[in-house]
Amino acid sequence: MKLLNKTSLIILTITLFIFFLGGITFYKIIQTMIIKRVDRELISQKNDIVDQLNAMHMVDNAYPVTVGKFLIKPADSGLQIRESFKDTVLYDQREKLYSPYRLLEFTTVVMEKNFKVSVFRSMFDAENLIEKIVLTMMLMLLAFILALFFLNRYFFRKIWDDFFFTVNKAKKYNLRDDPNLDLPYSEVEEFQILNQVFEKLTERIHKDYNNLKEFTENASHEIQTPLSVMHSKIELLLQHGNYSEEQISQITKLGDAVNRLSSINKVLILLTRIENNQFPELSTVHLKERIEYHLGNFKELIEARNISVECTLNSDIEITVNTGLADILIINLIKNAIRHNFDNGKLKINLGNSTLEIINTGPKHDIPADQLFNRFVRTQNTGDSLGLGLSLVKKICELYDFDVRYFNTDELHTVTVSFSH
């Protein structure tokens, strides 16, 4: 759960607990204080009454006597109560309701006779007072807590701004981007540390990545030379005619393998070079014209397999890309459609307002669409990599943010490139 909510929840729980406990305690304390005070007054009244009774020698025959808020009753001589406090409820005739009272009972001897005296004091106002005091205090506390709560939420955003800024930068971070993150200085020490650590991390990643790219490119180039040696020696070998059929077959198979290795390496080099941004020059490329040009070059190859071509170049899309890469893209798309086609098959090229569609008939294969653009994926039929040329297509599309999709229904394969910008 979110940090803010987590801390809010904890604070809320604790404050509710304190609130509850505090409320009860506070009530009890005030109540005790007030009762103590009332009792003191009752005692004071008791003393007054005793003094008065002794002084007045008041003996009357009509008992019990209620004088003011105290009641005198004759009591057994054996009964002796010094001071007894009770809470009681009396019915107030005037107010017509029951009211709480504090009662003090004691016995006293007047003129050798034992009397029980009960002194009453109204608690109505006191109780009222207690309730009002406690309520006010609680409301104040509540207001305080709520204020704290909302202020916390408000300032949370501001304090954590720096953090979220860094997090957003981290989310958007891409190896291909500028390694300079430009994280602003934060006054919060912990966030400043976070920023510094993050910057160091991306710097290191970037360095490692560049080293890897360089290494890959150099390795591929190093491979070119021994391949050249192999190629040249095989070519020289083939110049001499005195081999048996078997030997010729072996030498040519050797040659074929070397050639395949060369193609694969060439494509790998191209892929790494595109990755390393070595085709930065851009110009406006007219797709319609380029497609027609390349189709012309493919003419004999298409005819060799008797493939019928349907070309619907409806729009004059212009894209701003590197011309070399645009050609590679088109060539590989068409090449792939011819390579993995049937004899007497079909090839359709549709150029729409923002898409290029290449459709070809071809053998079924069970490679899932998303894997088709991975390098070196092989089908069972052709035995050679379906993916190599298409991996170039994908790389170029990635570079320029074009969307490329493949799908097939049985024996009809479609590759769609979207240039929408």
Next chain:
Amino acid sequence: MKILIVEDEVALAESIGQYLSGEGYVCELAFDYTSASDKFNSYQYDCAIIDINLPDGNGIDLIRELKEYHTTSGIIIISARDSLNDRIAGLNIGADDYLIKPFNLSELNARLKSVVRRIFFSGSNEIIFNEIRIDTSAIQVFVNDKLINLTKKEYDMLLFFISNKNRVLTKESIGENVWGDYADTLNSLDFIYTHIWNLRKKLIDNGAKDYLQNVYGVGYKFNTL
């Protein structure tokens, strides 16, 4: 014609030397910048084939040196790097052609012949072999002075064959030369057979001798009988 081959990979330099010697060139080899420079200083060469990635220097500098101090005219760069910038730099500095490794020796040979024609026989744009005359500027082929109708691809093939007379040319090298990047479009290079057969027929029908020969299992050869 004397050629200096500057290439640090010894086996490759030897291969090139062997093939070109077979063509009648006098070939010498140098395996690094220093020895190449020394050789250029001491001897005369008509052409040079230079690898720009030398262990002790940049081939481009070597070419610059050549252009400034020596009379070597034809320069072909061979390189493992297919960078547009390298290509432009090389051609700007005065190289005549740029080949990327790995390449077919027959291709190198054809390019060399083309450079030689351009530089040393600049007046003539013709290749003549017996009854066959090729006009490279007009891109026309004559047999016994009669113009024959060849497609562009057939023309390219004939040129390639005649540049590599009596050499066994693999289908792959023919495909590379004539169709370039498109050559590996089909799963097999058998389609080349049709084109060669058509070329052969056109030549013979117009009175040329039967030079084009199939070398079983390998490729084809322009046999000068």
